[in-house]
Amino acid sequence: MTASAVPRLDLTDDAVSLTRQLVDIESVSRNEQVIADAVETALRALPHLAVTRRGNTVVARTELGRPERVVIAGHLDTVPVNANLPARLDAATGLLHGLGTCDMKGGDAVILRLAATVTEPVHDLTFVLYDCEEIDSEFNGLRLLSESDPDLLIADFAVLMEPSNAMVEAGCQGTLRVDVRTRGERAHSARSWRGVNAIHAAADVLARLNEYVARKPVIDGLEYHEGLNAVAIRGGVAGNVIPDECVVAVNFRFAPDRSEDEALTFVREFFEGYDVTVTDSAPGALPGLDRPAAKAFIEAVGGTVNPKFGWTDVARFTTLGVPAVNYGPGDPILAHKQEEHVEVAQIERCEQQLRRWLQEEKA
Amino acid sequence: MTASAVPRLDLTDDAVSLTRQLVDIESVSRNEQVIADAVETALRALPHLAVTRRGNTVVARTELGRPERVVIAGHLDTVPVNANLPARLDAATGLLHGLGTCDMKGGDAVILRLAATVTEPVHDLTFVLYDCEEIDSEFNGLRLLSESDPDLLIADFAVLMEPSNAMVEAGCQGTLRVDVRTRGERAHSARSWRGVNAIHAAADVLARLNEYVARKPVIDGLEYHEGLNAVAIRGGVAGNVIPDECVVAVNFRFAPDRSEDEALTFVREFFEGYDVTVTDSAPGALPGLDRPAAKAFIEAVGGTVNPKFGWTDVARFTTLGVPAVNYGPGDPILAHKQEEHVEVAQIERCEQQLRRWLQEEKA
Numbered sequence: 001m002t003a004s005a006v007p008r009l010d011l012t013d014d015a016v017s018l019t020r021q022l023v024d025i026e027s028v029s030r031n032e033q034v035i036a037d038a039v040e041t042a043l044r045a046l047p048h049l050a051v052t053r054r055g056n057t058v059v060a061r062t063e064l065g066r067p068e069r070v071v072i073a074g075h076l077d078t079v080p081v082n083a084n085l086p087a088r089l090d091a092a093t094g095l096l097h098g099l100g101t102c103d104m105k106g107g108d109a110v111i112l113r114l115a116a117t118v119t120e121p122v123h124d125l126t127f128v129l130y131d132c133e134e135i136d137s138e139f140n141g142l143r144l145l146s147e148s149d150p151d152l153l154i155a156d157f158a159v160l161m162e163p164s165n166a167m168v169e170a171g172c173q174g175t176l177r178v179d180v181r182t183r184g185e186r187a188h189s190a191r192s193w194r195g196v197n198a199i200h201a202a203a204d205v206l207a208r209l210n211e212y213v214a215r216k217p218v219i220d221g222l223e224y225h226e227g228l229n230a231v232a233i234r235g236g237v238a239g240n241v242i243p244d245e246c247v248v249a250v251n252f253r254f255a256p257d258r259s260e261d262e263a264l265t266f267v268r269e270f271f272e273g274y275d276v277t278v279t280d281s282a283p284g285a286l287p288g289l290d291r292p293a294a295k296a297f298i299e300a301v302g303g304t305v306n307p308k309f310g311w312t313d314v315a316r317f318t319t320l321g322v323p324a325v326n327y328g329p330g331d332p333i334l335a336h337k338q339e340e341h342v343e344v345a346q347i348e349r350c351e352q353q354l355r356r357w358l359q360e361e362k363a
Numbered sequence: 364m365t366a367s368a369v370p371r372l373d374l375t376d377d378a379v380s381l382t383r384q385l386v387d388i389e390s391v392s393r394n395e396q397v398i399a400d401a402v403e404t405a406l407r408a409l410p411h412l413a414v415t416r417r418g419n420t421v422v423a424r425t426e427l428g429r430p431e432r433v434v435i436a437g438h439l440d441t442v443p444v445n446a447n448l449p450a451r452l453d454a455a456t457g458l459l460h461g462l463g464t465c466d467m468k469g470g471d472a473v474i475l476r477l478a479a480t481v482t483e484p485v486h487d488l489t490f491v492l493y494d495c496e497e498i499d500s501e502f503n504g505l506r507l508l509s510e511s512d513p514d515l516l517i518a519d520f521a522v523l524m525e526p527s528n529a530m531v532e533a534g535c536q537g538t539l540r541v542d543v544r545t546r547g548e549r550a551h552s553a554r555s556w557r558g559v560n561a562i563h564a565a566a567d568v569l570a571r572l573n574e575y576v577a578r579k580p581v582i583d584g585l586e587y588h589e590g591l592n593a594v595a596i597r598g599g600v601a602g603n604v605i606p607d608e609c610v611v612a613v614n615f616r617f618a619p620d621r622s623e624d625e626a627l628t629f630v631r632e633f634f635e636g637y638d639v640t641v642t643d644s645a646p647g648a649l650p651g652l653d654r655p656a657a658k659a660f661i662e663a664v665g666g667t668v669n670p671k672f673g674w675t676d677v678a679r680f681t682t683l684g685v686p687a688v689n690y691g692p693g694d695p696i697l698a699h700k701q702e703e704h705v706e707v708a709q710i711e712r713c714e715q716q717l718r719r720w721l722q723e724e725k726a
Contacts, residue, residue: 079601136602173553177602188699189614190536190673192590193577199593199611200573206566214556227555230562231602236595238442239499239540239614239643241699243594248562251552251602280602310553336551336604 007034009042011116015351016089016096016344018109022076023087023098029077030139032056032131036076039129042112048119049127052152056131057141059152060115062124068293069124071158071322072354073142073313074108075133082338089344097341102330106347107161110329113351114358121358126155133313137282142313146320157293158317159354162310163330166346166353168298169308170325172315173224174284176252176263177231180205181275186237186244195242199235202246205274206230209250212270217255220287222307224255228270249279253309256284282311285318293323300357301327310335327354370397372405374479378714379452379459379707381472385439386450386461392440393502395419395494399439402492405475411482412490415515419494420504422515423478425487431656432487434521434685435717436505436676437471438496445701452707460704465693469710470524473692476714477721484721489518496676499643505676509683520656521680522717525673526693529709529716531661532671533688535678536587537647539615539626540594543568544638549600549607558605562598565609568637569593572613575633580618583650585670587618591633612642616672619647645674648681656686663720664690673698690717 007025009018027035036056044051049060056076078100087098096106108129115127130141137143146153162169182202187195212228228250235246250271254263260283268276288294289305298305308314308326317324329346370388372381390398399419406414412423419439441463450461459469471492478490493504500506509516525532545565550558575591591613598609613634617626623646631639651657652668661668671677671689680687692709 079604134603175553175603186700188673188695189590189592189594190538190616191588191696192592192616193588194696197572197592199596200569202596203566203569203573206563206569209560209563210566225554225556227552229552229555229560229605230598231552231604231606232599233562233565233596233609234599235593236597236612238699239594239612240497240538241442241594242592246596249599249602253553253555310551332551333554333557336601337549 006037006041009038009112011042011112015109015113015347018112019096019101019106019347020087020089022105022108023100026081026085027076027078028080029132029135032076036131039076043115046116049115054145054148055141057145058129060127062121064124066122066124068156069126069154071126071128071153071155072111072114072161073128073130073158074104074111074161075131076108076129077131077134078103079134079336084338084340094344095341096344099340101342102163102340103335104162104328104330106330106342107328110347110351110354111161114354118355118358123358126152136280142316146316153320153322155322157297158322158324160312160314160324160326161328162312162326163328163332163335164308164326165331166329166349167303168301168305168325168327170222170287170289170305171219171256171285172308172310172312172326173256174254174258174260174263174315175282175311176254176260176267176278177280178250178267179277179279180248180250180271182246184242184244187242189240189242192242198243198246202233202235202248205248205271208270215255217257219255219257220289222287224307225309226255227253254284256286259283283315283319285315288323291323294325297325297357301353369400369404372401372475374405374475378472378476378710381475382459382464382469382710383450383452385468385471386463389444389448390439390441391443392495392498395439399494402439406478409479412478417508417511418504420508421492423490425484427487429485429487431519432489432517434489434491434516434518435474435477435524436491436493436521437467437474437524438494439471439492440494440497441466442497442699447701447703457707458704459707462703464705465526465703466698467525467691467693469693469705470691473710473714473717474524477717481718481721486721489515500645505679509679516683518685520660521685521687523675523677523687523689524691525675525689526691526695526698527671527689528694529692529712530666531664531668531688531690533585533650533652533668534582534619534648535671535673535675535689536619537617537621537623537626537678538645538674539617539623539630539641540643541613541630542640542642543611543613543634545609547605547607550605552603552605555605561606561609565596565598565611568611568634571633578618580620582618582620583652585650587670588672589618590616617647619649622646646678646682648678651686654686657688660688660720664716
């Protein structure tokens with residue numbers, strides 16, 4: 001790619017226009033090079049920031065010698081395109097439509113606006129824009145950065161700008177993926193009674209899922225909501241063969257009062273009698289609302305605090321010892337939906353609140 | 364392919380050796396060109412036969428002016444390779460192992476031996492070796508031949524050399540394939556209660572299949588045995604998305620006292636409430652043991668007459684107005700199994716019985 005092919009991001013534009021610019025650079029997971037190039041180029045033009053690039057993850061830091069440091073982070077990737085590009089602004093409703101408007105280029109735009117304009121923050125700032133959040137954690141840019149350059153993530157507090165309706169969402173649920181496997185014995189389907197049908201055997205696996213009742217524990221005053229779902233099923237050898245294997249891929253979203261091990265124990269007991277293999281696992285994060293940094297942030301931005309249902313990299317910050325919350329524009333219910341959109345007013349409110357916190361809190 | 368690359372089949376060899384030669388030419392459905400070339404070359408070397416090639420189907424006919432004509436037919440293709448090539452002869456047990464030994468290159472070898480050696484049959488003979496029997500009927504070489512060259516299939520009786528333990532199997536069951544579809548609504552799996560899981564909805568489809576009780580009607584003294592089975596299942600969008608569709612591919616094997624329409628009505632009622640779409644359908648064939656041609660053949664070869672469970676092209680001959688039976692070496696239970704094999708003695712018995720019928724019946 002030639003340098004001239006890098007789209008230019010105009011950081012003097014308002015955050016809504018900047019969201020549109022980011023949305024119109026398609027960046028489905030594993031295809032973030034162009035957007036990362038654009039972000040890196042824009043940030044390197046700002047003299048008050050030190051920029052580091054690792055893969056398609058870009059880090060920009062102030063070095064002002066402030067007593068505390070805050071990370072503000074967002075992922076650059078989206079789920080697959082679903083006939084929802086380019087961005088479309090509906091002036092009548094104040095909604096910006098399109099893939100990533102909600103999850104989470106509105107938040108990314110706020111990050112870039114703050115990076116460009118808050119040159120004298122009360123805390124030192126570390127802006128992180130990273131890749132591969134929407135796919136298996138082995139690819140996650142924030143995870144890779146925490147391993148390659150852990151010093152870049154040292155901080156006293158972190159704000160992850162995942163969609164949360166411009167309100168603070170604390171903690172997050174963990175996620176575990178397993179394959180539940182049934183086995184049978186192949187035979188010609190014309191003499192099916194000579195074989196054992198592994199797909200028929202999966203009826204019981206699905207019946208158990210239908211009987212599942214979600215646990216909703218209250219932690220630090222916040223009600224979480226677990227979920228256990230088949231996200232894929234596959235089986236079959238040929239149109240005239242009784243299948244000898246069926247695999248149900250199950251995703252367990254668990255409240256942060258369970259560890260990964262406890263979540264796996266629950267799933268293994270739930271599917272007792274079946275072969276269960278783990279394909280992906282990430283811990284939840286307790287809300288941590290008792291920590292001073294979290295309290296100070298919540299006082300500054302105000303509003304209600306809600307629980308976070310979806311897994312976010314808040315859990316990763318928690319594991320790194322950095323207290324963290326979710327706070328960003330966009331309704332999380334719209335994430336990964338074809339009709340994804342964001343209220344323009346939420347983008348503006350997030351930028352305003354964060355700016356006030358970073359400029360005035362200790363002024 | 365150059366002419367020299369066509370494997371040479373030695374029709375002066377015995378039928379067991381010829382079976383091995385045919386097995387060692389891999390010919391999974393849609394990959395029959397090499398074996399068809401070898402068969403065509405071998406048959407064209409026989410001056411008493413008129414040979415026609417259509418696609419990968421080869422027809423060889425005597426033109427002796429006999430009052431009656433008999434078709435002897437077999438398919439050249441096999442199901443996919445499953446670590447069961449090349450052929451392996453176990454002299455101690457008298458078993459020839461390998462893909463296609465049973466279904467149905469033993470029968471093909473008998474056909475080629477008869478074609479080479481029975482030069483003065485009591486009936487005119489039409490030998491048909493065809494492709495794509497093991498896959499959807501749209502590709503079936505015998506079907507295509509019946510449309511392109513119906514005159515080549517005119518006959519008074521047909522013997523299809525599908526595996527039947529060297530005993531006459533009469534009639535055959537029909538086969539119907541449908542997709543049974545459940546629908547739901549996508550949502551992020553972190554907030555699964557906002558969506559409707561189409562895979563969970565398939566639990567009821569599979570539960571109905573588990574409750575199915577097979578009908579076993581007796582027709583012309585033969586007991587058939589129906590079967591209703593899922594042969595494939597698929598569903599899933601992504602590891603973090605509640606799936607909005609699940610498709611169960613179901614195969615119904617029905618006794619020949621039901622028409623294709625009646626079979627479909629049964630399946631639609633069985634899956635009432637679900638979206639059912641037909642993907643493949645082929646009629647069964649009634650045993651027809653009351654027809655003179657069938658009676659004469661059965662008297663000549665002797666032994667017990669059994670019902671045919673699997674669908675075979677006997678049904679196609681029946682539709683064309685040609686009375687037909689299955690008669691060939693190999694245990695049909697072994698068809699499509701990894702450990703497929705054939706008793707050498709059955710190959711020899713089939714060749715011997717057919718030769719006696721064709722040479723002496725009216726002598």
